[in-house]
Each structure stands twice: as structure tokens, then as C-alpha cells.
Amino acid sequence: MNKQLHNFLPFIRLGLTDVWRHKTRSVLTMLGVVFGVGSVIAMLAVGEGASHQALDSIKRLGSQNIMLVSVKPTSDEGGNVSAQQGRLAIYGLLYDDEIRIKETIPNVLLTVPARMTRRMARVGEKQVELRVVETIPSWFDVVQRPLLAGRVLTENDHITCANVCVLTEQGVRRLLAGEGVTGERIRIAAGMFEVIGVVKNEDGGTVRAPDSEADVYIPISTGTRLFGEANIRYSAGGMEGEKVELSQIIVKMESTETVEAGSKAMEAMLSRYHKKKDFKVDVPLTLLREAERTKRTYNIVLGAIAGISLLVGGIGIMNIMLASVTERTKEIGIRRAIGARRSWIVMQFLINTCVLSIGGGIIGLLVGIAIPFIITFTTEMPTIIQPYSLILAFGISALIGIIFGLYPATRASMLDPIEALRHE
Amino acid sequence: MSDVQQNVHAPSANEVVRLDSVTRHYRVGDETVRALDGVSFSIRKGSYWAIMGPSGSGKSTMLNILGCLDRPSTGAYWLNGENVAEMDDNQLSDHRLRNLGFIFQSFHLIPQLTVCENIEMPLLYLGVPHAERVAKAKMLADRVGISHRLRHLPSELSGGQRQRVAVARALANDPAVLLADEPTGNLDSATSIQIMALFNELYEQGKTIIVVTHEPDIANYAKGCIVLRDGRVASVNEKETRP
Numbered sequence: 001m002n003k004q005l006h007n008f009l010p011f012i013r014l015g016l017t018d019v020w021r022h023k024t025r026s027v028l029t030m031l032g033v034v035f036g037v038g039s040v041i042a043m044l045a046v047g048e049g050a051s052h053q054a055l056d057s058i059k060r061l062g063s064q065n066i067m068l069v070s071v072k073p074t075s076d077e078g079g080n081v082s083a084q085q086g087r088l089a090i091y092g093l094l095y096d097d098e099i100r101i102k103e104t105i106p107n108v109l110l111t112v113p114a115r116m117t118r119r120m121a122r123v124g125e126k127q128v129e130l131r132v133v134e135t136i137p138s139w140f141d142v143v144q145r146p147l148l149a150g151r152v153l154t155e156n157d158h159i160t161c162a163n164v165c166v167l168t169e170q171g172v173r174r175l176l177a178g179e180g181v182t183g184e185r186i187r188i189a190a191g192m193f194e195v196i197g198v199v200k201n202e203d204g205g206t207v208r209a210p211d212s213e214a215d216v217y218i219p220i221s222t223g224t225r226l227f228g229e230a231n232i233r234y235s236a237g238g239m240e241g242e243k244v245e246l247s248q249i250i251v252k253m254e255s256t257e258t259v260e261a262g263s264k265a266m267e268a269m270l271s272r273y274h275k276k277k278d279f280k281v282d283v284p285l286t287l288l289r290e291a292e293r294t295k296r297t298y299n300i301v302l303g304a305i306a307g308i309s310l311l312v313g314g315i316g317i318m319n320i321m322l323a324s325v326t327e328r329t330k331e332i333g334i335r336r337a338i339g340a341r342r343s344w345i346v347m348q349f350l351i352n353t354c355v356l357s358i359g360g361g362i363i364g365l366l367v368g369i370a371i372p373f374i375i376t377f378t379t380e381m382p383t384i385i386q387p388y389s390l391i392l393a394f395g396i397s398a399l400i401g402i403i404f405g406l407y408p409a410t411r412a413s414m415l416d417p418i419e420a421l422r423h424e
Numbered sequence: 425m426s427d428v429q430q431n432v433h434a435p436s437a438n439e440v441v442r443l444d445s446v447t448r449h450y451r452v453g454d455e456t457v458r459a460l461d462g463v464s465f466s467i468r469k470g471s472y473w474a475i476m477g478p479s480g481s482g483k484s485t486m487l488n489i490l491g492c493l494d495r496p497s498t499g500a501y502w503l504n505g506e507n508v509a510e511m512d513d514n515q516l517s518d519h520r521l522r523n524l525g526f527i528f529q530s531f532h533l534i535p536q537l538t539v540c541e542n543i544e545m546p547l548l549y550l551g552v553p554h555a556e557r558v559a560k561a562k563m564l565a566d567r568v569g570i571s572h573r574l575r576h577l578p579s580e581l582s583g584g585q586r587q588r589v590a591v592a593r594a595l596a597n598d599p600a601v602l603l604a605d606e607p608t609g610n611l612d613s614a615t616s617i618q619i620m621a622l623f624n625e626l627y628e629q630g631k632t633i634i635v636v637t638h639e640p641d642i643a644n645y646a647k648g649c650i651v652l653r654d655g656r657v658a659s660v661n662e663k664e665t666r667p
Contacts, residue, residue: 010548021536334532337493338546339521339597341514418493421532 011344015351019359022324026356029320032313033360033397034367040306040393041368041385046375047302049383051295058288063256064109065142066263067282068093068249068270072242088230091278092244097270101251105265107258112139112250115220119189119227121175128174130215132188134223140199142250150182150197153219157196161221165193169201171215191226193218259285307396313360314400321353321408332412333420342413349412353405354398361397365390435466435502440600440632441490442466446499447655448485459485460496461655467634469600472627474643475636477652486652487636491603492520504600521549525594529606531586533578539565539589540574546597564592568622584615591622595631602626604635608642620645 019026061067070092098111114135121130133139137153148169157164165188172181176195184195199217230243251266253259263283270279325332332345368390372383435442448460459482467473477483488494489501492508495516501508504523511519526532533542543561552560565571568588570581578586587607594602604623608616624645627633635646643649648662 010554014548018536330532331534331536334534335545335549336517337491337520337526337532338549338593339517339519339524340549341517343514344549418488421528 011347011351014348015355018348018352019355025320025324026359029317029356030360030363032316033310033357033400034313034364036306036310036313037361037364037393037397038367038371039309040303040396041365041389042371042375043302043306044299044389045368045372045383045385046381047295047298048386049372049376049381051291051298052384053382054291055288055295058284058291060144061284061287062142062252063285063288064253064259065284066251066253066259066266067284068097068251068266069280069282070244070247071278071280073276073278088241088243090243091276093246093249093270093279095245097273098246098249100269100273101249101266104269105251105262107254107262108251109254110138110142110252112136112142112252113220113246114139114248114250115223115229115244116214116247117223117227121189121216122187123175123184126175130171130175130188132223133214133217134220135217136220139217139250142252145199145201148198148200150195152197152199153217158219158221161225162219163191163193163222163226164196164218166197166199166217167195168199168214168216172198174215188216188218189227191222256285259283306393310393310396310400313397314357314404317353317356317401318404318408321349321405322411324352325349325408325412328412329415329420329423332415333417333423336415336417337421345413346406346409349409350402350405353409354401357397357401357405358394361394364397365394368393435505437505438469439466439502440469440504441634442500442502443489443496444500446489446496446501448482448489448494449497458655460489462499463652463655463657464499465650465657465660467601467632469632470627470630472623472633472645472647473635474646474649475634475652476638476640476643476649477658478638480654481652482655483636483638483652485655487603487605490601490634490636491524491526492516521546522597523600525597525599525602527587527590527594527602527604527607529609531578531583531590531610533586533589533593535578537577538574539570539576539578539581542578542589543592543596545593550597560596561592564595565589567595568592582615583611584618587611587615587619588622591619591626595626600632602631602633604633606637606639606642607635608639609637616642 072089073091093113095113098113102108102111112135114133117132117134118129119132121128135153136158137155140152145168150166152166153164156162165186167175167181175186176184181195181198186193186195193216229245230241251262253262260283263281263286267281271277335345335348336342369385372385375381376383443466444464446460446463447458450457450459461482463482463486475483475486485494489496489508490503492503492511493516495501495511496509499509503519506519508516508519534545537545540558540561543564544557547557547560562571562574565574568591570585570588570592573581573585573589578589581589587610607623608619611619620642623633623635627647633646635642637643646663648660650660651658
């Protein structure tokens with residue numbers, strides 16, 4: 001109706017003045033929506049940040065890669081592990097496995113063997129245990145690490161079994177203080193090594209990179225020549241040793257499409273040669289998909305929690321509005337007596353609730369944007385504010401105003417004007 | 425021709441209010457209470473009437489029906505040429521908005537609104553633009569002698585001042601009938617005299633006024649008096665008619 005349209009603007013003013021005249025109550029009523037909207041945005045931002053970090057670290061592992069990792073078999077499976085060899089446990093991936101993969105699995109681009117051990121290192125008087133990655137130069141092609149100084153391992157180092165090493169930033173911190181470390185000489189177990197380069201560390205994250213704890217890289221040929229393949233520790237009960245030819249084989253496939261088939265074929269092929277289950281196959285692509293699925297679940301859970309808090313905020317509004325209708329019964333009676341239609345009373349109260357919920361929504365929006373910034377600033381946890389979450393939270397808050405305002409407004413309009421005027 | 429007649433034809437042009445055998449029944453439990461039991465009268469444009477009666481006479485019911493807040497159970501009530509008995513709730517609201525000005529015993533101003541906003545209220549619902557509303561509110565406040573208090577809240581005014589604001593609000597929509605319910609019930613006698621003088625002024629200016637009261641002193645200000653008893657018209661006295 002044209003007339004009602006004409007009347008709409010004054011009603012907005014009316015709603016606004018209603019809110020303004022009951023400041024304290026309005027603010028308290030809005031709080032529910034403020035926190036509801038704020039928590040939706042903040043939670044989604046934190047969730048998005050965390051999963052983005054996880055996805056990022058998986059992506060850095062390379063979606064074309066397949067990781068084969070040696071695992072110590074559980075004792076009941078590997079009864080023969082130590083039976084003939086005394087206390088020397090022999091298990092894990094072999095050089096032969098690498099060759100078999102290269103020869104039998106289609107679409108393999110590159111294989112990188114690696115052995116990870118812990119060895120004592122010394123510089124002058126300082127002695128620390130380092131995590132050593134013995135590998136070939138193409139490691140750095142498959143697992144990319146920014147070079148901070150010097151150079152990485154080369155084919156020549158590998159062929160000549162050179163006593164050179166590349167430290168990680170963390171390795172430098174642990175072993176050498178100060179800068180200009182390239183050219184420095186360090187002792188690792190029985191060998192002297194020259195530091196030829198420094199690379200940046202993998203920065204943690206929820207998914208561990210194959211070398212997330214590494215301190216130093218050396219050519220695998222040098223490692224074999226100096227240390228052999230057995231890692232023996234002396235302990236109170238005597239000695240305990242492990243012989244692991246390769247701790248890891250990273251297989252780079254030609255494309256992401258061939259990753260899944262390749263990993264299955266590899267697992268089947270290796271299972272035929274390994275009687276006991278002493279290896280596992282990690283596919284970053286699968287991890288990626290899983291992480292994405294987890295992220296979705298996470299978002300649904302967060303969304304549900306936030307939705308409930310918005311609902312609670314809405315019920316709070318409804319509560320206050322019902323109280324307000326009772327309190328303003330006389331006003332409603334006066335307005336009706338003067339000639340306000342039922343629908344105009346509905347409109348007045350509905351606009352009142354909408355002003356509250358949208359006002360709360362706007363403040364909540366600001367709170368929701370501020371919280372992730374504070375979190376990132378204080379805990380260095382990454383947060384990402386998704387534009388859709390802003391629209392979603394704000395839209396829901398407006399909707400809540402309408403839904404939860406409708407009942408009190410209708411109730412107000414249904415009051416009999418004669419009764420309402422008599423109300424004290 | 426008298427202002428009050430007993431006939432069942434459609435109202436003539438100067439009959440602003442006309443009731444034809446109006447009844448109003450309530451059901452209380454198993455009993456039917458006849459609050460109004462066949463009331464007929466008519467009121468000419470520009471006249472000033474009092475409706476009197478002891479409590480239980482059907483005075484309040486009469487007021488509600490005259491004020492279009494309630495509909496007769498049977499019979500017809502014409503206000504400004506339209507039969508209220510046949511209207512739905514929205515039409516009733518519109519009818520109140522256009523044709524009636526209410527003045528209540530306890531003023532019934534909205535406490536959160538200023539004097540000006542209270543006076544403006546009927547105009548707001550009529551869809552009058554803001555500037556025009558304010559201008560008219562000022563004019564009306566001036567007319568009832570309250571223009572110096574436009575920005576005040578009702579709680580800051582005396583009883584007499586509040587009732588003046590209520591009168592200004594009742595006049596805002598240029599109603600066909602001013603309907604007052606015990607307009608001096610909450611006022612001291614000095615203020616009552618002032619308010620009744622204001623009513624008299626309005627009558628002189630040509631307004632149609634109906635005052636519902638149980639006080640003979642107040643009824644005396646009116647130019648005619650209808651007395652109700654047990655839901656029926658007991659007597660109709662007219663002191664003077666407008667020349």
C-alpha cells in the first residue's frame with residue numbers, strides 16, 4: 001500500500017529513537033548479537049588460518065611426491081629381526097628398493113634416497129647431537145628450501161664423497177654462533193666437514209616435512225663411507241643397534257594424476273619384497289585431500305557453534321522485546337487508540353529489533369575483525385578473514401532481528417486497545 | 425429540530441454522530457451482560473454534549489463505541505457518515521485516525537516522546553511530511569497555550585499542561601469529533617476550570633465535542649446532556665443550540 005510505504009521512513013526514525021531512548025538496555029541486548037557475530041568471524045578466521053597453514057606445508061612437500069619411510073616393525077611381526085643378528089635390528093628400505101621403483105613403476109620422474117641419523121658433532125669445545133640427513137643433491141630439487149648462504153650439495157660432492165655439509169638455520173644456531181659460517185669446519189662423529197651452505201628451516205606447521213627436524217645435510221656417499229649403515233648406541237644393558245640402509249625414499253612422479261596409481265603400485269611391489277611391514281607410504285596429495293576434508297568438518301563445527309551463539313543472541317533479543325512489549329503496553333494502547341493499524345505497531349517493533357540486531361551485527365563485525373588481528377599480533381598464529389564470513393555473519397544477524405522480532409511485534413499488535421489503555 | 429432524535433434513517437449531512445438502537449452484549453460465564461441495551465441518539469455538527477451516568481450505566485462501553493475502539497453487537501453507529509458497525513479492524517483504525525480526537529482522564533501521553541512529538545503523532549500515522557508536522561504541532565501548541573514547552577518531556581509538565589498537550593494532540597488530525605473521557609478527573613479544580621474554558625473556546629471555534637463524565641459540574645459546561653442508566657438513555661436535555 002502506498003500509504004504504508006509513505007509511512008516507512010518515520011518508522012525507521014521511530015525505531016532508532018526507541019533504541020536511543022533505552023541506551024543501556026539496547027546495548028545489553030545487542031551484546032548477544034555482538035558476540036555471536038564476532039565469534040563467527042573470529043572463529044572462521046582462526047580456523048581458516050590454521051588450515052591454510054596445514055595445507056601450505058603439505059603443498060610444500062610437493063603434490064607430485066610420494067614419501068616412502070622406513071618404520072621399525074613391531075616385535076611380534078619381526079621375530080627374526082634380532083634373532084640371528086644379536087641386538088642389531090635390520091629393517092627398512094633398501095637401495096634395491098630404489099632401483100626397483102625406478103625400473104618397474106611407470107611415470108617416475110626422480111627418486112631421492114635419504115638416511116636420517118643422530119650423530120655427535122663438535123666445534124672446538126662445543127659438542128651437540130645433530131640430526132643428520134644423508135642424501136643426494138637432487139633432494140634440494142624435490143624438497144625446496146630457500147638458500148641463505150653458500151651453495152647446496154652438488155653431483156660432484158656426491159661422486160667424490162666430499163666431506164662437505166649444508167647446515168640448516170637451526171643447525172647453525174645449535175652449533176655455531178654468529179655469521180659467516182660457510183667455510184667453517186665441523187666434526188661430525190668420525191669425520192671433519194666443511195660447511196658449504198646454509199638453508200632455511202621448514203617452519204613447523206601441523207604436517208611434518210621429511211626433514212622438519214634436520215640440522216645438517218651431507219652427501220649419502222660420504223655418510224656410507226664414514227659411518228656405514230648401522231647405527232649403534234651403547235647403553236647400560238650393552239649395545240643396541242639398528243641397520244637401516246635408507247630411512248626414506250622420496251619419489252617424484254611426472255604429474256599429480258599419476259601419484260595415486262603410482263603409490264599403490266609401489267606399496268604392492270615393495271610388500272612382495274618386504275616380508276614384514278617395515279615401511280610406510282605417505283602421499284602428500286592424499287594428506288592434502290584429508291586436510292581439506294578436515295578443514296571442511298572444522299568449518300562446519302565452528303559454524304554450528306557460532307550459529308548457536310547467534311541463536312542465543314537472537315533469543316536474548318526476543319526476551320528483551322517481549323519484556324519491552326509488556327512495559328510499553330500503554331504506549332501501544334495510545335497509538336492504537338489514535339489510529340495506528342496493527343501492521344504499523346508490528347512495523348515499529350520489528351524495526352526496533354532490526355536496529356538492535358543490525359547494530360549489534362555492525363559492532364560484532366568490527367569485533368570479529370579485531371580479534372583475529374589481536375590473536376595474530378600476540379600469538380603469531382596466522383588468521384585469515386574470509387569476506388564471505390563477514391557477509392554471512394552480518395546477514396544472519398539481520399535475519400535474526402526479523403525472525404526473533406516477529407513474535408514480540410505480533411504480540412504487541414494483538415493487544416486490545418481498550419485493555420492496553422487500562423494497563424498500568 | 426432537536427439534536428437528538430430517534431429514527432432509523434441514514435444520517436443527514438450535519439449529523440456527525442448517530443446511533444440507532446445500539447446494543448453491546450458481553451458474555452460473562454453463562455450470563456449475558458447487556459452493557460448497552462438499545463441506545464439511539466444523534467449529535468449535530470458543532471455541538472457540545474456531555475454523556476453522564478452513574479457507574480454501571482454503560483458509560484465506558486458508550487465511550488469505547490463512540491471512540492471506535494469497540495463495535496456494537498447490534499444496531500448502527502454512524503460517525504461522519506460511515507457505519508462503524510460494519511468495519512474491520514483496519515478500517516476502524518483508519519476511522520479513528522481521521523475522524524476522532526481522544527482526550528483521556530490520565531492524559532495518556534507517551535512518556536519517552538517530547539511534547540512536540542506527542543502532538544505530531546497522529547500526523548505521523550497520516551503520512552504528513554516532517555516539516556509540515558512540526559509546523560502544525562507548533563501551531564496547535566500555541567492554540568492550547570503550551571508552545572513554550574515543546575521540547576520538554578511530559579514528566580516535566582504539570583497535570584494541566586499535560587492535558588493541554590493531549591488536547592493539542594487530539595486536534596492534530598482535525599477530527600470530526602473530540603471525545604473526552606473525564607478530562608478533569610486527575611486535575612485540581614482551578615486547573616479543571618482552565619481546561620473546561622479551553623473546551624469552551626474550541627466549541628466557540630466550531631468543534632464538535634463529547635465529554636463523558638460522572639461529574640455534574642463538568643457536564644454543566646456542555647450545551648446538552650445525555651444521561652445513561654442501565655444501558656439505556658434515561659434523559660436528553662439540551663440547554664442551548666448553536667445560533
